[in-house]
Amino acid sequence: MIEFLSQTGIVISVVFILLTFIYLLLLFIFLIRIFERIRLKKEKNFIRRWERKIFEYINEDYNPHELIKLFPKSSYKYLLHHLRSYQLTLKGEDKERIQKFVNETPLYDYLIKNLKSLFIKKLIFGAYYLGLAESENAKFIIRKKLKTYNELAYITCALGLARINDVDSINSIFNEASKFKYLSKDTLQSILLEFNESVCKYLLKRMEHEKSPMFKSVIIAVLRHFKFAPAAPNILKYLFNRESTPIVIESLKYFGEVKYPEAVAAIRFYLMNSKPEVRAEAIKAALKIGEPSLEERVWSLIYNHDRNVKVTAAESSYYFSNQSREKLKSLAYSIPNTMESSIARMIISQKIIHLN
Amino acid sequence: MEVLIKIIYYFNYVVLFYFLTIVTIYLLLNAISFRNIFRYTRKVKFVELKEIFRLHNFKPITVIVPAHNEEKNIVQNVHSLLQLEYPDYQLIVVDDGSTDDTMKLLFDNFQIRQSSFSPYYEIKSKKIKAVYLSPAYPNLVIISKENGGKADSINAAINISKNPLITIIDADSLLERDCLLKIARPFMENENIIAVGGTVRIANGCKVNQGYVENVGLSKSWLARFQVVEYLRAFLFGRNGFDFFNGILIISGAFSCFRRDALVSVGGYKNGSIGEDMEIVVRLHKELRKQNKKSKVTFIPDPVCWTEAPETFKTLSSQRKRWQKGTIESIRLHKSLFFNLRYGWLGGLIFPYYVFFEVLGPLVEISGYVIFIISLFLEIVPLNFAIVFFVAAFLYGVVLSTLAVCLEELSFKKYVRPKELLLLMAAAFLENFGYRQLTAWWRLRGLLEYVIGKRSWGKMEKKGIQNHEQKEYSPAMR
Numbered sequence: 033m034i035e036f037l038s039q040t041g042i043v044i045s046v047v048f049i050l051l052t053f054i055y056l057l058l059l060f061i062f063l064i065r066i067f068e069r070i071r072l073k074k075e076k077n078f079i080r081r082w083e084r085k086i087f088e089y090i091n092e093d094y095n096p097h098e099l100i101k102l103f104p105k106s107s108y109k110y111l112l113h114h115l116r117s118y119q120l121t122l123k124g125e126d127k128e129r130i131q132k133f134v135n136e137t138p139l140y141d142y143l144i145k146n147l148k149s150l151f152i153k154k155l156i157f158g159a160y161y162l163g164l165a166e167s168e169n170a171k172f173i174i175r176k177k178l179k180t181y182n183e184l185a186y187i188t189c190a191l192g193l194a195r196i197n198d199v200d201s202i203n204s205i206f207n208e209a210s211k212f213k214y215l216s217k218d219t220l221q222s223i224l225l226e227f228n229e230s231v232c233k234y235l236l237k238r239m240e241h242e243k244s245p246m247f248k249s250v251i252i253a254v255l256r257h258f259k260f261a262p263a264a265p266n267i268l269k270y271l272f273n274r275e276s277t278p279i280v281i282e283s284l285k286y287f288g289e290v291k292y293p294e295a296v297a298a299i300r301f302y303l304m305n306s307k308p309e310v311r312a313e314a315i316k317a318a319l320k321i322g323e324p325s326l327e328e329r330v331w332s333l334i335y336n337h338d339r340n341v342k343v344t345a346a347e348s349s350y351y352f353s354n355q356s357r358e359k360l361k362s363l364a365y366s367i368p369n370t371m372e373s374s375i376a377r378m379i380i381s382q383k384i385i386h387l388n
Numbered sequence: 389m390e391v392l393i394k395i396i397y398y399f400n401y402v403v404l405f406y407f408l409t410i411v412t413i414y415l416l417l418n419a420i421s422f423r424n425i426f427r428y429t430r431k432v433k434f435v436e437l438k439e440i441f442r443l444h445n446f447k448p449i450t451v452i453v454p455a456h457n458e459e460k461n462i463v464q465n466v467h468s469l470l471q472l473e474y475p476d477y478q479l480i481v482v483d484d485g486s487t488d489d490t491m492k493l494l495f496d497n498f499q500i501r502q503s504s505f506s507p508y509y510e511i512k513s514k515k516i517k518a519v520y521l522s523p524a525y526p527n528l529v530i531i532s533k534e535n536g537g538k539a540d541s542i543n544a545a546i547n548i549s550k551n552p553l554i555t556i557i558d559a560d561s562l563l564e565r566d567c568l569l570k571i572a573r574p575f576m577e578n579e580n581i582i583a584v585g586g587t588v589r590i591a592n593g594c595k596v597n598q599g600y601v602e603n604v605g606l607s608k609s610w611l612a613r614f615q616v617v618e619y620l621r622a623f624l625f626g627r628n629g630f631d632f633f634n635g636i637l638i639i640s641g642a643f644s645c646f647r648r649d650a651l652v653s654v655g656g657y658k659n660g661s662i663g664e665d666m667e668i669v670v671r672l673h674k675e676l677r678k679q680n681k682k683s684k685v686t687f688i689p690d691p692v693c694w695t696e697a698p699e700t701f702k703t704l705s706s707q708r709k710r711w712q713k714g715t716i717e718s719i720r721l722h723k724s725l726f727f728n729l730r731y732g733w734l735g736g737l738i739f740p741y742y743v744f745f746e747v748l749g750p751l752v753e754i755s756g757y758v759i760f761i762i763s764l765f766l767e768i769v770p771l772n773f774a775i776v777f778f779v780a781a782f783l784y785g786v787v788l789s790t791l792a793v794c795l796e797e798l799s800f801k802k803y804v805r806p807k808e809l810l811l812l813m814a815a816a817f818l819e820n821f822g823y824r825q826l827t828a829w830w831r832l833r834g835l836l837e838y839v840i841g842k843r844s845w846g847k848m849e850k851k852g853i854q855n856h857e858q859k860e861y862s863p864a865m866r
Binding site for chain 2: 043044046047050051053054057058060061064065068069183184214216217218221253277309338339340343369370371373374375377378381382
């Protein structure tokens with residue numbers, strides 16, 4: 033074989049292939065770096081030249097049409113990129129003025145042209161900046177573009193619709209999301225949190241028909257964030273129907289947040305659930321609701337076999353009532369040294385030190 | 389003599405086959421890693437890490453810092469660890485029987501008071517002498533215990549830790565401020581995750597301010613630069629590729645995160661182990677996959693931790709020998725995983741990979757060089773073939789290192805100055821001529837020392853972090 037390899041020149045060919053590959057790799061790395069530097073330089077020059085004008089515009093020294101005339105079309109990309117930070121940080125009238133500048137000038141047409149492009153990169157650019165400018169008029173086109181097989185394009189369009197607060201697109205956002213196997217719960221939550229509170233009733237409707245446990249738990253998390261109490265009866269059903277663990281955990285968190293007294297029976301039931309993470313969440317919900325009838329059961333969980341449940345129960349007992357606190361103190365200094373007394377000592381000593 | 393020539397002749401084939409196998413494996417790992425990293429960076433681009441604060445969807449973490457004679461860095465490190473971005477974390481500093489002023493400095497700087505809390509020992513560890521808490525820093529806990537080593541200190545801290553997730557860091561590690569937000573995410577996304585590792589980078593040459601890396605740079609030492617490329621390759625390609633097969637067998641001791649119940653269920657860290665960070669991960673795989681086949685150890689490619697690399701041959705050789713001994717020890721202790729298909733890819737592919745390419749790799753590599761030279765003298769292998777084969781092997785090494793630099797440039801772009809990029813490329817090229825062979829030699833020595841029973845930890849000299857602000861990471865001996 034060695035003779036064969038040396039005679040046929042296969043190894044020499046491999047060497048040449050490797051050399052070419054290294055050369056191309058180096059070239060590629062240099063090109064990435066050069067393009068990045070050019071972009072940064074242009075951006076820096078742009079800021080140096082135009083930042084003052086934008087401030088003057090915010091101070092109402094210009095109207096949007098006057099201002100846009102100052103910018104050549106070739107600089108729109110940098111202009112939008114620069115305006116991004118204003119839109120993300122400013123609030124109130126200042127933010128509205130920047131959005132007006134994007135929506136009522138040729139910048140809008142420029143973004144729509146990008147959004148309609150067949151190139152995914154341009155589509156993403158258009159959807160992102162139109163969303164950021166909360167361009168109400170663009171929502172129908174963005175909705176159409178949501179139906180894509182490119183995950184990144186989907187995320188940007190959904191985020192755009194959320195920023196515009198296009199609540200009618202909720203169903204499309206979920207329907208299209210199911211196409212993407214790797215779309216994470218976090219990503220979907222981040223998108224939905226960009227809507228304002230008015231999205232809750234639409235989410236509630238969606239939740240009734242939703243089959244995916246992941247989507248259901250995302251919806252409950254968002255409803256919890258907005259403390260949307262009208263959803264409580266529906267979510268309570270999930271607790272009684274013994275849905276999957278992520279839904280139960282999210283539901284318990286929800287009830288803790290909205291402090292829904294009707295959930296007490298369900299919480300009592302889940303305090304005895306076989307899964308420790310569910311029991312721990314039920315303890316936290318019980319403490320937040322502050323229902324006295326749950327106090328004894330929470331206390332009993334200090335003797336649960338799972339350590340995390342023990343710690344959660346001990347910490348909650350400290351806050352539940354003076355009576356529980358005293359019981360925790362006597363457990364802490366009881367003999368013999370058990371895991372329960374050790375946990376109680378840990379909780380008590382931390383609280384005492386901090387009170388001192 | 390004829391028999392010897394025949395053996396040498398066929399050994400060349402073994403080396404050739406070995407080389408081609410490893411080329412294939414690395415190419416496969418490379419392809420997987422490119423895909424994984426792009427997927428990861430795309431995912432995190434659209435998720436604001438601090439959403440965690442808005443939704444309260446976090447799991448509390450206990451950060452454990454074992455410290456033994458760390459008087460030079462301890463105050464600054466604890467201060468920087470108290471500023472990590474995470475909604476709920478407890479910081480436990482374990483003074484492992486220090487003989488210097490570590491404890492005194494902690495007393496003076498953090499207003500700590502002894503608490504009445506005595507622990508319940510869920511896992512075995514040396515006696516905890518006292519537990520201190522600080523009214524000024526509610527999440528800080530300091531333990532003073534008898535000296536028992538790093539593994540023992542971690543076990544002691546686990547015994548008093550409160551939270552369901554445990555992050556273990558070295559006292560001289562420099563962390564990214566949002567490292568806990570990053571490392572905790574996989575646990576929230578998947579309940580089967582039992583441990584998560586993050587990417588460790590080299591801090592030599594970086595500018596450090598108040599315990600955080602402020603400007604990423606490269607050291608003036610070529611030895612450190614070679615290690616930068618080596619770490620990029622190991623973390624961006626190696627770990628990422630193995631992650632795809634749920635086959636991560638090692639998480640760096642400089643920064644790792646575990647589920648507390650998982651650690652307790654396997655009895656914590658193994659005392660007296662040479663490579664405790666690998667041993668615990670292999671044991672977790674072995675024990676917990678019996679109970680839940682979906683148990684997963686995973687990895688996040690984000691750079692979360694910066695560590696000091698040795699800049700002298702002596703220290704580096706000691707480190708590499710220790711790593712090699714640690715690998716062999718972990719493999720030997722858990723040999724039942726070898727080609728054990730009950731553990732899926734881990735038993736069938738990854739564990740055998742470690743045996744053949746990590747444990748025996750240096751032996752094959754060094755003997756390959758020797759036999760190849762002998763073959764040339766005995767004219768078993770034609771000279772022209774030998775030269776071209778060597779060139780191909782070196783170039784292949786260059787390709788791998790350059791790919792790692794390329795992936796870094798496409799994803800995290802930590803080295804921003806053009807000079808650093810050029811230096812990295814130069815290091816990617818030069819490390820194949822001498823450095824790689826030298827590390828293979830040190831690893832072979834580690835293997836031989838382990839076989840003859842010389843299994844001590846060895847001395848690790850580190851320079852440590854200076855307590856001045858805005859200084860390069862390269863100060864006084866510890």
